Amino acid sequence: MRLQNPRLHTLICLGSLVLLASCAGAETYPITIAGEQLLVEVVDTDETRAQGLMHRDELGQRNGMLFVFRSSEPRSFWMKNTLIPLTIAYIDEDWIIREFHDMTPRSLEPVPSRGPARYALEVNQGAFARLGIRVGDRIVLSDEIRSRLTP
DSSP states (O other): OOOSOHHHHHHHHHHHHHHHHHHHOOOOEEEEETTEEEEEEEEOSHHHHHHTTTTOSOOOTTEEEEEEEEEEEEEEEOOTTOOSOEEEEEEOTTSBEEEEEEEOTTOOSOEEEEEEEEEEEEEETTHHHHHTOOTTOBEEEOHHHHHHHOO
16 A cells, blocks of 8 residues: 555654654663662663653663763752652762662652762662662672773
8 A cells, every 4th residue: 555645654654663662672781789680771861861761651670770971960850750659879980879869750859969970770669678779889780781881
């Protein structure tokens, strides 16, 4: 079947690509904290950091999102359009967790770090506590994620 309207054809193709991309799932990388392995999506551009975990209905019990920034400085996150209760860990440039904060779905209230952070890791609320992960623990990167983060 050939579509007579080129604009309609373009819209159908674009819609199909968006649907395929959402079904494909994001690439994840293993990290280890306190002997526990997690699989994280890496967001390291302004666009991917701005999107974060917005509009998602679920996050795996051992999954998370790792926010990567170019430098260490005070950070602040909010939960606009984020439907999942999360805990955020602010992490220094040596991959040491410096603080945790629980975050409320859809809240526009900022959740600032108390000090500079180079990375942030979001997981399901309570996952760090359930896994015995504490402030002061160091994140160990797998070779896969280390090569992904190397410029």
